Amino acid sequence: MFFVLVIGIMVVSWVVQNRLKGKFKKYSQIGLSKGLSGKEVAELMLSDNGIHDVQVVSVQGKLTDHYNPADKTVNLSPEVYSGRSVMSAAVAAHECGHAIQHAQAYGPLQMRSTLVPLQNVSGRVINFIFMAMLVSSFGLQLIPLQIAGIAIVAAYAIFTLFAFITLPVEYDATRRALAWVNERNITTGEEHKMADDALNAAANTYLVAALGSLAMLLYYALAFLGND
Numbered sequence: 001m002f003f004v005l006v007i008g009i010m011v012v013s014w015v016v017q018n019r020l021k022g023k024f025k026k027y028s029q030i031g032l033s034k035g036l037s038g039k040e041v042a043e044l045m046l047s048d049n050g051i052h053d054v055q056v057v058s059v060q061g062k063l064t065d066h067y068n069p070a071d072k073t074v075n076l077s078p079e080v081y082s083g084r085s086v087m088s089a090a091v092a093a094h095e096c097g098h099a100i101q102h103a104q105a106y107g108p109l110q111m112r113s114t115l116v117p118l119q120n121v122s123g124r125v126i127n128f129i130f131m132a133m134l135v136s137s138f139g140l141q142l143i144p145l146q147i148a149g150i151a152i153v154a155a156y157a158i159f160t161l162f163a164f165i166t167l168p169v170e171y172d173a174t175r176r177a178l179a180w181v182n183e184r185n186i187t188t189g190e191e192h193k194m195a196d197d198a199l200n201a202a203a204n205t206y207l208v209a210a211l212g213s214l215a216m217l218l219y220y221a222l223a224f225l226g227n228d
Contacts, residue, residue, distance in 0.1 A: 006219060009212040016208050020201045024063065027087035027194050028079060034186055038080040038088035045096040045180055046074070054099045056092075058082070065091050067098035069113060074099055086187065090195035093181050094202070097173030108168040115162045122155035149224025156217040163210035170206045174199040 036044070042056045054072045058081040059065075065076050074095045080088045101109040129151055132142040143151075178196055181187045187195050 003219075006212070006215050009208065009215055013205070013208045013212060016201070016204050020198075020205055021063075023198045023201050024087055027090070027198050028083060028085045030086045030191075030194065032084055032086055032089050032186070033188060033191060034089075035084055036089065036186065037082055037084050038076050038092035039082070041089045041181075041186060042074050042076065042092040042096050044184070044186075045093055045177075046099060048180070048184065049096075049100050049103070051099055051103050054103075056081075065095050067095045067102070069098075069102045069109075072099070072102075086191050086194045087198055089181060089186055090177065090198050093177035093186070093195075094173050094199055096180075097176035098169070100176055101169065101173060106169070106172065108165055108172070112162065112165045112169055115158065115165065118158050119162045122158045125151055126155045146224070149220070152220050153217065153224060156213065156220055160210070160213040160217045163206070163213040166206055167203075167210055170203050174203050 039056050039058075046052070046054055046056070054074060056074045056076065058078055059075040060078070062077055062079065065080055067074050074092070076092055076095065080091045082088075098109065100106075129143065129148050133148060135142055177199060178192070181195060182192055
């Protein structure tokens with residue numbers, strides 16, 4: 001039953017990701033009436049919120065946009081950084097939403113940042129255990145199955161906690177972005193609806209990821225601990 005659930009979530013995730021890519025492509029081709037680039041939108045939003053110690057930079061790749069609290073940089077993909085489209089404005093404003101969260105010590109963002117080291121360690125633990133289990137299949141048992149099971153469940157519990165804490169962080173950044181572009185008249189009329197559609201499609205990818213992580217946690221919990 002859980003196998004079917006996991007497959008279902010994987011299919012939904014694929015659909016959501018492809019919808020996001022489609023919206024990104026569509027709205028990237030619609031020019032912003034204000035004519036501002038993503039970089040200019042980001043700098044204006046930061047300035048309006050009294051943030052002057054965050055740098056807006058361009059990073060390689062597509063859909064690689066993110067805010068880095070460690071060095072206080074809003075990192076925008078080339079298409080967003082230089083683009084003057086509805087999508088560029090929406091994405092740039094969203095990432096600035098994270099910068100504002102950081103400046104205001106937004107609780108869920110602080111919690112997520114605290115969990116990053118645990119998330120990274122859990123990823124390494126999972127990789128080691130799965131490699132050890134692969135070796136065990138050839139007759140050399142490196143880790144007792146019960147200990148491996150407990151470690152896997154603990155790691156997925158951290159993944160799941162991280163994924164669900166990410167949800168309010170992303171939805172709040174979207175809320176801040178949409179409110180600001182509307183109040184500042186960065187987007188008008190249909191442009192604002194497009195920005196709303198694009199950012200909510202992006203947020204849905206995090207929701208699906210969180211549900212997928214929860215499904216995997218339940219699967220491993222039942223597989224390794226269900227008979228205890």
